[in-house]
Amino acid sequence: MVNDTTLLLDLDGVSVMRVERLQCGGRRVHLATADASARACPACGVFATRVKGWATTRPRDLPYGESGLEFVWHKRRWWCRETACPRRSFTEQIEQIPAGARITGRLRAASGRRVRDAGSTVIQTARDLHLSWPTVMNAFRTAAREVVGAPLPEVEVLGIDETRRGRTRWEQDPDTGKWKMTRDRWHTGFVDALGSGGLLGQVEGRTVADVLAWLSTTPLTWRKAIRYVAIDMSAVYRSAIRTGLPEATVVVDHFHVVQLANKMLSLVRRRTTAEIRGRRGRAGDPEWKARRRLLRNREDLDHEQFERMWNPLLDEGKIGQTLLTAWIAKESLRTLLALARTDAGRNQVGHARWKFLTWCADADIPEVRTLAATVDRWWPEIQAFIDTGHSNAKSEGINRVIKLVARHAFGFRNADNQRLRTRCVTTRRARGHLRTA
Ligand SMILES: [Zn+2]
CATH class of the missing domain: 1.10.10 (Arc Repressor Mutant, subunit A)
Structure with missing residues (x-):
């Protein structure tokens, strides 16, 4: 009973008897059962032969065309002929439209x-x-x-990163009038930092225990295959990895190291302005004018921009001198980090590190010294970055998508739903459009 209309509808188990045009412009499709197994009793499986009566259902299907289709399925009710069967009668069902279903599979x-x-x-x-x-x-x-x-893809470099979930909430203490943060929720994400596995998992919270809890759900053989873990400069994550993945090498992401140096530079600028001018920065101050340019990379400034920044700053005297010293510390740290992916030998790296550290030590600027101390404390992880060039850039990209999904949904009330949604959009396997034919 396969006619053209049935073929056009392409819904297994039913055939089209006729199609009528409705006054509202829609179309009503009358369906008959075309699958012999629909006669099998759902309880005992025996094929029925005696009709009890007729029934119609109106299951809904995928939209087709502008005005859509309306289904009327004329199906039979059967008496079950198996005497031992508890089910005395039943209506027909097919795989796409089980009994009682209001929509097609x-x-x-x-x-x-x-x-x-x-x-x-x-x-x-x-x-x-x-x-x-x-x-x-x-x-x-x-x-x-x-x-x-699905089983996790094998991962050589694992990236761990945090994302804030929702807004922070502040409440004022009615007695003291002080504001206190009452809600600050975070997610920790695990990504395939080198391969194409995308987001591998997400847990609520960002403590050592949260990271270990996720790791404990993964197979031991999978964990053993992880050689590096890329993180930002978070002592919590570092300590979690030492416990949970003791054989992996921690790599600190260079982006966050540079960010730290830039923060240092802004701190120095604000403090020296306050100390020397006795006030906050103003639009007319050369250091205020240069505040953004100071954070740019040396190689991104042309000769003219470079001169236009430093000449007026150095004319100011002490402020300019202090800023130049701090700026050189930043650039010297960047020079050290730039040795990554260059096959630089241990000597070359050691020399660049020594240059940075002695510059900072001689600088006599507290913020610069703090930066040097932090870099020293994280040296094994920074060196691992210089040796391997592994970064957490994939996490950053995925975090952008996570935020986009949250914004798109106008926030999530249910954290489990949010994790499930995030996991699906950031896992390549799930994204059909990336699947090659
Ligand atoms: Zn039966």
Whole structure:
């Protein structure tokens, strides 16, 4: 009974009897059962032969065309002929439309995939496909199982990073009038920092225990294959890795080291302005004018920009001198970090490090000395970066996507849902458009 209309509909188990045009412009499709196994009793499996009566259902399907389709499925009720069967009668069902289902299996699956792969929010999919929020959420959870349940890809470099979840909340103490932070929620994310595995997992919180809790859910053989762990300068994560992945080498991300040097430079600028001018910086001050340029990389400034920044600063006297000393410390640290991926020998690295540290020691600027002390404290991890060139850049990229998803959804009330959504959009396996034919 395969006619062209049935072929066009392409819904297994039913055939199209006729299609009628409705007054509102829509189309109503009358369906008949075309699958012999629909006659099998769901309780005992015996094929029925005696018709009890007729029933019609109106399952909904994927949108087709502008005005959509409306289904009327004319199906039979059967008497079960197996005398021992507890089920006396039943109505026909097919795989795409189980008994009692109001929507087809393919509509349910498509709604789940829209959220999982296409980055749609649950509410948007529900609106587009005329479904309820819980229906789409359940379909998404089912679709997400493929992603979450899949074994982790082998990872050589693991990236660990934190992301803030939602806004912080502050409350004022009615007695003292002081403001206190009452809510500050974080997620810790684990990513494949070298390969294409994307986000591997996420846990709530950012303590040693949170990191260890996630690691304990992974297979031992998978953990053994991890050779490096890239982090920003977080002592908590470093200590968690020493416990949870004792054989892995910790690599500190160079981006965060440079960020630290830039913060140092801004601190020096504000303090010297306050000390020498006895006030905060103003638009007319040369150091205020140069505040952004000071943070740029030396190689990104051309000769003219460089002169326009330093000549007026050095004319100021002490402020300019102090800033120049701090700026050279920053650039000397960047020179040291730039040795990564250059096959620099131990001697060359040792020399660059010595130059940076002696410059800082001679500088006699407290912020510069603090920077040198921090770099010294993190030296094994910084050296591991220079040796390997591994960074946490993938985490940064994934964090951008995480924030985008949260903004798109106008925030999440349920952290489990948020993690599931985030996991799906940032895991390559889940993103259908990246799959090659
Ligand atoms: Zn039966």
